[in-house]
Amino acid sequence: MPVDQSKSLEALAHITLAQRQALRETTAITLPSSSDELADKDLGHDKATVIRNLRALGEHMEDVVRDYVVEKFISQEIHLEDSIHAIHIAATAGWIPYEGEDPETQVYEHTFRDSGVRFGDVIPVKYEDVEELFSSYMGTLQRLLENCTKQDFEYVMSWAYISFVSIHPYPDANGRTGRAIVRFISEYFVRRFGYEGIKSFPNYKEEELRAKAADFMNKAMFELGFFPKPKDAENGSSSEEIYYEFLIDGKVDQYFSELKQRMQAHFFSIQSSDQLRQFGYVKEATAYLDKVELLKPKETRPLIALETATRFKQLLEERDMSIDALLEREAQKGKPETDQEKYSASNIVVSCFFAEFNAALMHKRSRKIGEINILVDKYLSRYALLLREEDKRMIAEVIKEKGYK
Numbered sequence: 001m002p003v004d005q006s007k008s009l010e011a012l013a014h015i016t017l018a019q020r021q022a023l024r025e026t027t028a029i030t031l032p033s034s035s036d037e038l039a040d041k042d043l044g045h046d047k048a049t050v051i052r053n054l055r056a057l058g059e060h061m062e063d064v065v066r067d068y069v070v071e072k073f074i075s076q077e078i079h080l081e082d083s084i085h086a087i088h089i090a091a092t093a094g095w096i097p098y099e100g101e102d103p104e105t106q107v108y109e110h111t112f113r114d115s116g117v118r119f120g121d122v123i124p125v126k127y128e129d130v131e132e133l134f135s136s137y138m139g140t141l142q143r144l145l146e147n148c149t150k151q152d153f154e155y156v157m158s159w160a161y162i163s164f165v166s167i168h169p170y171p172d173a174n175g176r177t178g179r180a181i182v183r184f185i186s187e188y189f190v191r192r193f194g195y196e197g198i199k200s201f202p203n204y205k206e207e208e209l210r211a212k213a214a215d216f217m218n219k220a221m222f223e224l225g226f227f228p229k230p231k232d233a234e235n236g237s238s239s240e241e242i243y244y245e246f247l248i249d250g251k252v253d254q255y256f257s258e259l260k261q262r263m264q265a266h267f268f269s270i271q272s273s274d275q276l277r278q279f280g281y282v283k284e285a286t287a288y289l290d291k292v293e294l295l296k297p298k299e300t301r302p303l304i305a306l307e308t309a310t311r312f313k314q315l316l317e318e319r320d321m322s323i324d325a326l327l328e329r330e331a332q333k334g335k336p337e338t339d340q341e342k343y344s345a346s347n348i349v350v351s352c353f354f355a356e357f358n359a360a361l362m363h364k365r366s367r368k369i370g371e372i373n374i375l376v377d378k379y380l381s382r383y384a385l386l387l388r389e390e391d392k393r394m395i396a397e398v399i400k401e402k403g404y405k
Contacts, residue, residue, distance in 0.1 A: 065090035066180070070187045080145070081138045084177070087184055091176040113171045116303030121238035122221070123303065124168040125263065126256035133260065134169045136267040144273050145188065152273035153189050154198070154286035157182050159224075159276050162217060162285065166226045167263070172300050182289055198289045213288040220281035225262050228255070240308075244315050244351075248326065252347050253340040302394075303347075309358035312351050323352045327383060335385045346388040353379045353395055361402065372404050 069086050072078040078086070112130045116123075125133055141163075144156045164178045182198075189195035218238070221227060227239045246255035269275075276282055301308075316323065326348065336342040356375060376399060380392060387395075 066184055066187060070184060070191060073188065074191060080142050081135070083184065084138070084181060087180045088170055088173060088177045091173055091180045111171065112169050115171075117168060117171075117300050118240065118303055118308070119165070119168060119174070119300050121240040122166075122168075122218075123239050123243040123255075124166060125259045129256065129260045130167060130169050133167050133263050133267075136264055137163055137167060140267040140270050143271060144276075145185070148189070148193075148273040150193065150195070152276060153186075153193075153195050154289060155276040155282060156273055157185050157198070157289055158220075158282050158285040159270075159279075160185055161289075162220045162224065162282065163226075163267075165217075166221050166224075168300065174300060186289075213285070216281050216285045216288065220279065220285055223279050223281045225266050226259065227262070228258055240311065241315065244312055247312075247344075247347060247351065248316065248319065248321065250330070250344060250348070252344040309351070309354035313355040313359065316355075323355060327352055330386055331383065342388055345386040346391045349379060349383050349386045350391045350395065354398075357398070357402075372399075376404075 065086065069078065069083050069090075073080065073083045112134070113127050115127055117127075118124075141156075141160055144159070148156050161178045161182050164181055165174055168174050170177065186195065186198055190197060221239070222229065228242050243252070243255050246252050313323070316326065330345050330348055333341075333345070336345045353375075357372075360372065360375065376395070379387070379395065384392070
């Protein structure tokens with residue numbers, strides 16, 4: 001029997017309002033109606049402490065909401081996709097601001113990310129492809145939940161976590177939501193099939209576990225076929241390095257197109273839980289499900305940022321290519337016309353700018369403002385036609401943030 005969409009949304013609304021009320025009662029903090037209001041609040045601590053405490057509250061609220069969500073999902077009163085969105089809402093309770101006129105009654109509407117991002121050294125799918133891939137992921141997960149055999153419970157949880165973070169669908173809190181999905185599936189199996197719960201492996205030292213788990217998760221992403229195969233497979237090249245290879249070759253859109261095709265092919269190919277047994281690293285990752293909380297957080301960051309410039313410059317040097325040569329190659333192509341051409345050209349120019357600007361900051365901290373202005377003029381004037389407007393604004397914001405005008 002299909003889930004009634006109106007009832008599903010109604011259940012989601014009740015979850016949101018209930019968890020907001022519980023948060024108010026737990027913390028005696030009135031949730032803000034905007035991010036500006038949150039920034040202006042005097043909560044008696046420095047900003048970092050406030051954010052850390054609110055994130056911890058989000059983890060607590062996810063525990064409160066999960067039982068309700070599982071119950072509604074089993075009784076077919078809420079869609080699986082809405083269940084995951086509700087878990088994301090709960091996991092971010094209190095620290096992702098709620099925009100709206102009436103924060104007391106507003107129902108939070110989930111939002112997929114609307115920009116390119118990275119987490120750790122992983123470059124996930126293009127934001128325009130997130131909604132379609134998330135829907136395919138949900139369809140595959142639904143099949144696995146309905147037809148899973150007892151010997152495959154941990155495989156499904158491991159696969160669900162790795163697949164979710166590989167898509168990285170939300171602007172933030174993807175790691176927390178991924179961990180919450182593991183707990184959601186575990187509770188679902190407990191109630192539906194009498195699953196005994198995730199096994200505990202107490203003998204691992206925390207630092208050793210973090211390193212092993214992160215390594216298995218990264219290798220599992222490649223094993224599932226989500227990312228193009230690294231050239232240096234033995235040493236485990238990251239998707240970031242593969243992305244830069246495509247970028248330097250002027251084929252960045254091909255990178256994202258290949259990611260989408262690979263993920264879609266994988267999701268459509270998985271019809272039953274026993275198929276997951278073929279993936280060795282997915283199996284290895286199941287040993288860490290009870291300790292997934294200890295995975296070192298990989299903060300969601302912009303796709304192109306100042307802190308990523310060093311690796312990009314190193315890769316150029318390894319290929320005996322200068323920044324100026326790369327820029328001139330793009331300039332000779334003329335003004336980009338299609339969205340794909342604009343995206344690729346602009347990413348190359350911004351990456352080159354950050355590489356040069358970062359080098360200037362690192363090696364000549366006393367650099368004169370006039371020299372910085374020459375560098376900025378080089379990009380915002382000479383290569384202006386290759387830059388998208390949003391990337392011009394990003395460059396201006398970085399310059400201002402570093403104390404230059």
